[in-house]
Amino acid sequence: MKDNRLDYSSIIGLFLILFILTIFTYFNVNNNQEKKETIYISKKIIPSKKKKNNFFSLENNVLKLKISCIGGMISEVFLKKYKAYNNSFSSHSRDLYLVKNSSLEYNISFSKKKKKGININTNTLIFKPFSITNLKKIRIIVMRAKNPYGEGFLDFIYTIKKNQYDVGFYVRTKNFHSFNKSVFLNLEQKVFSLEKDRDWENSYTQVYYSTGSSPKPKKVKYLSEKNIENKGIPDINWIAHKQQFFSFIFIPEEILRNVFIRSENFSSGYFLKKIQFYTKIKNSKKNKEFYFSFRFYFGPLDFNSLKEYQSGFENIIPFGWGFLKWINKYFFLIIFQFLEKTNLNYGVIIILMTIVVKFILYPITYKQYKLSAIMKLIRPEIEEINKKYSNGSKDALKKQRAMMELYHKVGINPMSGCISTLFQIPIFYSLFKFFPTIINLRGKSFLWVEDLTSYDSILEFPFFIPFYGNHVSLLTLLYSLALLVYTRISNSENKDISKKETNSIPNMNFILYLTPIIMLLFINSYASALSLYYFTSNIINIGFLFFIKKFILDEQKILMKIQDKKLKKHSHWRTMIKKIINKKITESKT
Template sequence: MKGKNTDYNFIIGLFLIIIVLLTFSFFIEEKSFFQEKKIEHNLNYKKQYNFFEKKKLKEQFFILENEVLKLKISNIGGTINEVFLKKYKSYDPIQSYHKRNLFLVKNYSLFYKMNFYDKKNGSKIDTGNILFKPILFKKDKKFTTLILMYKNLNNNNREKGNLYYIYKIGTKKQYDLNFSVKTEKFKLNNTVFINLEQNIFPLEKDKNWENSYTQLYYYSHDLDKNKLEYLSEKNSENRNINNIKWFACKQQFFTTIFHPKNELKNVHVYSKNFNSNKFLKMIRINTYLNPNKRKELNFFTRFYFGPLDFSLLRTYNNNYEDIIPFGWGFLKLINKYFFLPIFKLLENTNLNYGIIIILMTIVVKLILYPITYNQYKLSVTMKLIRPYIEKINKKFGNKNIIEKQKSIISLYKKVGINPMSGCLSAIFQIPIFYSLFKFFPTLINLRGKSFLWVEDLTSYDSILELPFFIPFYGNHISLLTLLYSIALLIYTKLSNDGKNTMSNSDNYLSSNNMDIMLYLMPFVMLLFINSYASALSLYYFISNIINIGFFFIIKKFFLDEKKILLKIKKINNN
């Protein structure tokens, strides 16, 4: 019995020794910065290398995904073949429901690679042409990690160094992807070249409109100042730039952001427009790194593949949200700190987005009501003092212009009005008016949202497609734009009826020309915004309906023209 126990223990001990030796030899062979991780080898290196040289190996893909993203990564070049956004759809002109899966990257439309020279072994590496193998695919509660490795072999199939591509993605609603490139047992030359190129797909209904919002942005650091710059959205452009923190290949509602850990010192960027239906633009970025004394490459960057959502981009604390084209200067401030907070607040009601725009219009008009009231009061008062202005004109004629102007100004002061206040009110409202041109076409919250006959509030609505193209107007009829123009024409008629009283007293202003301009504006707007976002036309239409309502409410309940006229007569008699 004792002998049997001794034999049994001997066998167990021998088995454990074999396991220890195998494990030890395994880690010696794969000695690297991944020693603490479990690495699985499923391919034979010699066989893999020979097959790649003979182009007999088939391409393999590895899937990284979370709740919002799905990425397909190829073993050839280790690059991303596809980026699928799960929560969004792109416009399909063929399907009746006009929706299809949204791929921000497809069939290597995004391509990136590195080129460097290994002085130790005299080999040139082009990562775009090498075959990687997976050595780790791990998913835990927070992240999914994929590690691809390329083993650099000489002609005798002996190892000369390892190159690692490391992808790491969050498992929840994260649109960013961490990407690292590391070398092991390399002695690099001083220069590592990085090349990145993206061909950008059209995703929206109106390709021309979308193309006007598609361009390369970059955030640079110069003389202790950070600034956001961009290439032309209309023309092809080359530029050499320095001290770059990140790049963004931006479309109307989505973007690809390339954000390296360290600033890039010398960068060449190039943007080219396409006339084909397949792509909008091609953007290319070329730069280089200097590993210096480290000799090994350790490069880290973040990719962001996702929507131009202001709140989401702001969470990254890297000024990503600045690429949303809310306008320039004061217009941008109005959109970011006035319209957007109001919209976000109303969005919490979970109502239809068309209703939210209507409510937003009502809220804004109520805030601006004092200006509307003062404008109407000025219009009514100017209408009532017209006879007194004409008397002053007859009294002085054109002989004593200075005294005539003094008398008119004195009359204005007596009745308590300032004609310049009307100009100031108009000047105040102009930035608000034009800021909306940038607000609605770039608000991703409205993208794909329908209202009544409108399919997408960020694109034009069409009740009739024309068989021909009208310059400035387009080849369709937008009902919302038509309604807005009619409402604007009615409001213009009401608000300017009897308003112009200075035709004989103001040599520098032609009343008739002003009337023509005012009544021409509705037709100009009809041409100008026919292809704009239907949300914009809806806002302007409701805004003018409210203005017409204010006109009658103020006239009936707040301004008594008889009392104002009696006050004017009393002042004039004194």
């Protein structure tokens, strides 16, 4: 049981963390391979430039929409309570538009039943406001276009309620009987970049959609955030074009059948992605007018607000996979929201959150330190067993039995250290997904940090360093230094090791002190809130070490308990031997 100033549970935990970080980095590296599968997206008919376009507004306390006369589409969506990142001022100070300059286009096409080649596409029609209604709780605008092939008309009806981010959209026809056989919906959005780090933001921008219907449970799935992807989906409840902190969600009243979706990345420019979907809409009423209703959600990815819709929208927030999602949703998020009620600076809230989590996990920390202290105290016994059974594989089983007897005598289980380390790994990794997705941290400053959901930078490089980036994050640097100090202090607890032992595993110290450098490379471009949390966590760990050693864990008492257990064990065997001998003597006399 030889080591080099490090117990086996720490070594196992270190390698597990490095393995997980390596896998995590692999899946976050941009992969530009394109899939061979293709789908059909109908081409849009661009309106003539000669047509004069007018716009009409529809707004509430949180949204302002502009509706175009050409095509009757929403041409602009302005979020009143949020700001986009402004590179000129290095802050979130620019007006935030989720839709602008035709970045969102949608149209409905109607085909003639008998005459082929005659169709109506709504983006070639001129819509005029037929009625505008402003009530206390709801505002309604009806945009009407005439049938270009005769009598009749087509209405686009938009409704918006007070303090809500969703918009009602209704389509109805009058005297369109001959066009109602084949009706197609085509939608395309070019997603704007709104945050500081375009590459980081792009990794969080992707298509989510919900499938399945009652009584079966609905499932939320997604397309690749890195690759060009085309997919045909048999049924869809809703489709979300999700960004890092905001989303456009298309919500039909009825399930859409046979939907074709395409997602394509932009490597540069003003847009992050182009997302398209295309589907055929069936009119349930034969030989009657067409009527279909949708809802559009233009708003923030706020967990509680999305959950109120009871449609699974909150599942598009990328809290991680499997049990990591549960840790973030039902552990970290609850603690964060509770501390948020204090109305303190969000940097202070993260520090308080770290303190709360560390005290919750204190029993595990104490158990690990106690195990390490006991392992150090029984080192002489371990060395005796190693010398006694030094004949390689022949004595391996006897050596293992002797070790287990020793552990049993002193009342410890070495595997408990590994279990404790394994328990903390999911908590360690879940934070990588937690801080970059909390919209309440977006744009919030702390000391020199401009935005807690992005990296803090004290120095910019004119070049890019692989894995590290083109900047120096001070919080990440402080975290790495704190981790180095903690590693040094915890490692110095095992100084009483002979030179022969140190030569047995010569690379353990190198691997141990390499960890802070690896972490410096891994999280330099991550959310500064993550670095703040880990920096605070390591400062608390250092405090715990001194506190446990000076006031809680008395090594002399532990050593006395170990000796008492040994004496009791020996006296127990002596008593048993005496009883056996006495029993044999009495039996021989009789």
